[in-house]
Amino acid sequence: MSLPARVLDTLYQAYGPQHWWPAPTRFEMMVGAVLTQNTAWTNVEKALNSLKSEVPELEARPLLALPPARLAELIRPSGYYRLKTDRLRALCQWFVDAGGFVALDRLATDELRRALLGVHGVGYETADSIVLYGFQRPVMVVDAYTRRIFSRLGAVSPEIGYESLRTWLEAGLGTHEQVARYNELHALLVSHAKVACRVRPACPDCVLRRHCQYGNATVTS
């Protein structure tokens, strides 16, 4: 069995299903994907809650109707709030112009991915998060944890590019139940980094045995 598949099984046995993405609607998932860029999820929750207190339905048109300065103060807790105001508005504008979910759901996966990558403020990880968790399409999401964990396991170079790592992971995960497996693996990698690898300088309880979130230390047992 491939390493990505073994990591998925190991983490799943350790932590169980993660039922991601944690959002009640598809569009809120998309908003969360932008707000969580390089930002702790607890801060994103504060921003989403304040946003929903003013725009309960949390849809594209009502958000575009907000004065940008108002939007900025609502999402402030998520950090980078000036940047994210522009990015959120760009996403909403694109979503409306594209015809919403009715039209976007008809796009082929690669077309959808390319379209998202064309939106200002949407890079590879944000685009692929939306494609996987918002549209249930089989695209693996790569983030800093993914690269760090698999490079420390000795499987890939720490300098490996986004697309190379993504296609390597997808190949390793096989052609069966792709959406569910990509979903779980990405969510489990993030959860694992959060709950199990915060011990410095090493991770005695780490189920992956040779991974640690911080510093250069590794558990070599």
Add this chain to the structure above:
DNA sequence: AACCAGGAGACAT
């Protein structure tokens, strides 16, 4: 009190 968090774009080389 430094360090980190579910990145991306602008700009220089």
Add this chain to the structure above:
DNA sequence: ATGTCTCATGGT
């Protein structure tokens, strides 16, 4: 193509 800066709040 690749490297470096900047952006910002809140928890540990």
